[in-house]
Amino acid sequence: MGRARCVSGRGRARLAARLGAGSRAGPDLGAGPRGVPRQRRRQRRRLRTGQLTSPSRSESEVQPAPAMEQPRKAVVVTGFGPFGEHTVNASWIAVQELEKLGLGDSVDLHVYEIPVEYQTVQRLIPALWEKHSPQLVVHVGVSGMATAVTLEKCGHNKGYKGLDNCRFCPGSQCCVEDGPESIDSIIDMDAVCKRVTTLGLDVSVTISQDAGRYLCDFTYYTSLYQSHGRSAFVHVPPLGKPYNADQLGRALRAIIEEMLDVLEQSEGKINCCQNTECHSGLPRPHPARDSERDVHPPGPDQEGQVHQLRI
Incomplete structure (x- = not known):
């Protein structure tokens, strides 16, 4: 019988390397003297010569994260119903035309x-603000005297003597x-007027500081007070x-x-004519008491008109 061979630790390591022991690829009888499988050696050579590209991450890994969607802005635009000689109120017709056109994908128009x-x-x-x-x-609103589209700068609190469609006016006239x-x-209505003028529209635009002391002015002041100045009024012919x-x-x-656009540049500003107190310190609006009003019963169509407002 032949003598048994004793394999040293170094020899076992060399043998294991030759057989690919411990390699993730498993045994490869074609491994080189250093225990590197022949397939790997070929890949390395091809990488060095540019014939093989290294593995890349999947498209889902390299694609940038989707941008967060910007919140949509809510914009409310109102027109007036018929009154007096204006059996068809141009303001409401103009607002309906605006609704058809819209204000872009980033604005919810009401x-x-x-x-x-x-x-x-x-x-x-x-109710609209809430x-x-x-x-x-x-x-x-519509103005029978206007020949241009007019941007109103301010609303006034007092001087309301004209009767409305219900033959009513506030007893306090404010x-x-x-x-x-x-x-x-x-x-800044001056800035808005200049900007719109440069657009080359076939409509003249001007500015005013007197909305008329009727429902237009009354609505404007009420809205300015409610909104801390974040309202506007436009008169059309x-x-x-x-x-x-x-x-x-x-x-x-x-x-x-x-x-x-101008509003974004003037956030938080409010100017009260003849009053230097910040508007946020003003008392909240409240209607005059019934005893101080010339109260008249509502017209027969009043409830129907309010229902149409969807409030």
């Missing part, structure tokens, strides 16, 4: 027709008891004098888009 009634305005304006928490509220004489919009519905709708869209 439009409402407001009856020409003081008491409805006092209920409706706070329901939509809008970025901006724009009220649109919007908010103990409120400031007038409130400016925080939107009657239809055909000289602009048609499409022209007014496109003008409104351009104006509101510029207002939103």
